[in-house]
Amino acid sequence: MNTYAYEASVPAAQARADARAGFIRRTYLHLAGAVGLFVLLEMILLRSALPGYMFSFLQASRYGWLMFLGAFILAGWMARSLAASGASAAAQYAGLGLYVVAEAVIFVPLLTIAVFHSSPDVLPNAALITGLLFAGLTAVAFTTRKDFSFLRGILTIGGFVALGAIVGGAIFGFTLGLFFSVAMVGLAAAAILYDTSKILLHYPTDRHVAASLELFASVALMFWYVLRIMMSMSRR
Numbered sequence: 001m002n003t004y005a006y007e008a009s010v011p012a013a014q015a016r017a018d019a020r021a022g023f024i025r026r027t028y029l030h031l032a033g034a035v036g037l038f039v040l041l042e043m044i045l046l047r048s049a050l051p052g053y054m055f056s057f058l059q060a061s062r063y064g065w066l067m068f069l070g071a072f073i074l075a076g077w078m079a080r081s082l083a084a085s086g087a088s089a090a091a092q093y094a095g096l097g098l099y100v101v102a103e104a105v106i107f108v109p110l111l112t113i114a115v116f117h118s119s120p121d122v123l124p125n126a127a128l129i130t131g132l133l134f135a136g137l138t139a140v141a142f143t144t145r146k147d148f149s150f151l152r153g154i155l156t157i158g159g160f161v162a163l164g165a166i167v168g169g170a171i172f173g174f175t176l177g178l179f180f181s182v183a184m185v186g187l188a189a190a191a192i193l194y195d196t197s198k199i200l201l202h203y204p205t206d207r208h209v210a211a212s213l214e215l216f217a218s219v220a221l222m223f224w225y226v227l228r229i230m231m232s233m234s235r236r
Contacts, residue, residue, distance in 0.1 A: 013201040023205035030212035034100050035219070041104035042111055050105075051112040058109065066170045068106060075102040076217070083210040092209040099213050103220050114227055119234045126227040133226075134219055137189055141196035148197035151190050158187045178232050181225045188222035 012020045045051070058064040075098060082095025114123045141148065162184060169176050195214045203211045 010204060011202050012199065012205055015205050019205050023203070023208055023211075024199065026208040027199055027203075027211045027215070030096065030208055031215050031219075034096060034212060034216040037097075037100050038104055038107075038216075038220070041101065042107065045104060045108050046112060046115060051108050054109055055112075062173070063170065066167060069166065072102050072106045075099070080210070080213065083213045084207065089209075096209050096213050096216075099217065103216075107220075107224070110224065110227060114231055118231050122230045122234050123227070126223065126230045129230075130219065130223040130226050133185075133189065133222060134192060137192045138196055141193055141200065145200065146197065147201055148190075148193045149202070151194040155187065155191055155194060158190075162187065178229065181228045181232070184225040185222055185229070188218055188225065191218035191221065 012023055015023070054068075058068075061067075079095040079099035079102065082091050082098065084095075085091055111123070114126075162180075165176060165180065168174070192215070195211070195218050199211050199215070
């Protein structure tokens with residue numbers, strides 16, 4: 001194994017300082033690019049016919065949202081597999097791009113309501129709060145250098161519980177209220193700490209695309225539920 005290949009395959013915590021710094025810089029640049037692409041796609045999709053088609057489909061079937069959620073989970077699994085494969089740079093970028101597109105589509109109904117049927121300050125306030133929370137959690141992970149790997153079990157159990165609640169709500173027709181949204185923001189915060197810790201300590205330095213995908217997924221999850229909270233508060 002040559003020196004470059006070895007250095008690219010070792011965890012960031014064991015890499016040289018310049019290699020580690022470069023990996024972290026590339027990860028957050030790719031995260032910024034993913035967020036920018038998401039915003040651009042939403043600007044296009046919200047002005048297309050897609051929101052109307054999606055709302056018609058959701059209203060036609062009580063299981064419509066579960067179908068969308070199932071498709072999103074499948075797309076997310078495929079995207080993560082591609083991004084983490086290390087097979088080629090093209091495959092990794094295809095995975096990241098696929099995930100951003102899937103997030104953009106699943107967000108269309110919520111953002112349509114937020115943009116066209118809610119107070120005009122709901123969306124920017126939700127984006128600002130999400131950004132501040134992300135910055136604060138990232139600062140905690142970077143300054144403490146604590147290994148948050150212990151959160152993996154909590155995130156796994158919490159994810160299955162949340163998915164069960166969402167599926168149950170869709171099947172039995174009950175609404176997941178404000179408390180659920182607050183709990184999901186907490187789960188997303190734990191995911192950001194966990195992902196940032198992995199970037200600092202465990203990710204190989206050639207996996208910046210996969211690392212940025214995981215961060216983007218956690219930020220998107222937080223934004224979804226912060227936005228739901230802001231929308232709920234604006235109706236009171």
